[in-house]
Structures are given as structure tokens and as C-alpha cells.
Amino acid sequence: MAEPRIFTGAxxxxxxxxxxxxxxxxxxxxxxxxxxxxxxxxxxxxxxVDPDKAASGPFGxxxxxxxxxxxxxxxxxxxxxxxxGVKMGVNYGTNKVRFPAPVPVGxxxxxxxxxxxxxxxxxxxxxxxxFTVEREGGDKPVCVAESVSRxxx
Numbered sequence: 013m014a015e016p017r018i019f020t021g022a023x024x025x026x027x028x029x030x031x032x033x034x035x036x037x038x039x040x041x042x043x044x045x046x047x048x049x050x051x052x053x054x055x056x057x058x059x060x061v062d063p064d065k066a067a068s069g070p071f072g073x074x075x076x077x078x079x080x081x082x083x084x085x086x087x088x089x090x091x092x093x094x095x096x097g098v099k100m101g102v103n104y105g106t107n108k109v110r111f112p113a114p115v116p117v118g119x120x121x122x123x124x125x126x127x128x129x130x131x132x133x134x135x136x137x138x139x140x141x142x143f144t145v146e147r148e149g150g151d152k153p154v155c156v157a158e159s160v161s162r163x164x165x
Contacts, residue, residue: 033125113147
């Protein structure tokens with residue numbers, strides 16, 4: 013099980029800007045996860061949910077939605093970073109997001125990340141973390157995104 017890097021406050025976070033935070037555990041993206049995401053979002057495009065049609069499509073199989081891959085950041089993040097002594101942490105947003113490669117059904121994914129910025133805000137700090145999600149055996153990342161969180165101290 014991946015162990016997060018533990019930070020104890022704003023100064024600790026600021027000192028880590030630019031450092032790579034390790035890797036998460038691998039996660040398999042199966043058709044059930046893809047179908048559940050399609051149901052939750054209403055995105056039932058055949059490339060995601062129709063294995064028969066997708067078999068003759070450009071990827072030879074179904075692929076995960078890009079936003080499904082992005083939605084895994086809240087699962088991967090706590091495996092990489094933990095901030096202790098805070099009253100609350102909230103998602104503040106996401107900066108530049110790209111999906112450089114597809115995620116074929118059955119792929120195993122993991123993430124790595126680096127803190128890119130820590131800024132004081134009223135009552136706490138805003139932390140930007142650059143995530144890279146990779147597919148086992150892939151030659152390009154499947155998602156790169158900068159996630160912005162606020163931790164209230």
C-alpha cells in the first residue's frame with residue numbers, strides 16, 4: 013500500500029515545492045468502472061460502453077472516459093500527500109488538464125505528483141499539485157493535471 017508523504021503545515025509544504033511525491037498503487041480500470049461512470053455522467057458514447065462496436069473502432073476495445081481518469085485524482089491524491097493539523101481541506105479547482113493517451117479497458121493506472129506552488133490564503137494555504145497518471149506499459153501519460161486544494165489551518 014502506498015504511503016503518503018505527510019506534511020505538518022504551511023512551511024513544510026512550501027519547503028517541498030518541486031519535489032516528486034512518489035507513486036500510488038496500481039488501479040485496474042475495468043468495464044464496470046467505465047459503465048458506472050457513463051451512468052453517473054450520462055456519457056454513453058459507444059467508444060466507452062459498447063465492447064462489440066469498440067472492438068472494430070480505433071482502439072480495438074472500449075476506453076475509459078478522459079474525465080473518469082481525471083476523477084481518479086481524489087483516489088490517488090491521499091496515497092501521495094497528507095496534510096496534518098488542518099481543520100479542513102477542499103478542492104479549489106483544476107488548472108491545465110490533458111489526456112495524452114487513451115486508457116483501454118483493463119489498463120492498470122498509477123499516479124505520481126509534485127507540489128508546484130503553495131500560497132497563503134486567508135485562514136490557510138492554497139496548494140497546487142501537478143499529477144501525472146500513467147498506464148502500465150504505456151509510453152505516454154494518460155492524464156496530466158494540476159489540482160488546486162485549499163487547506164484551512
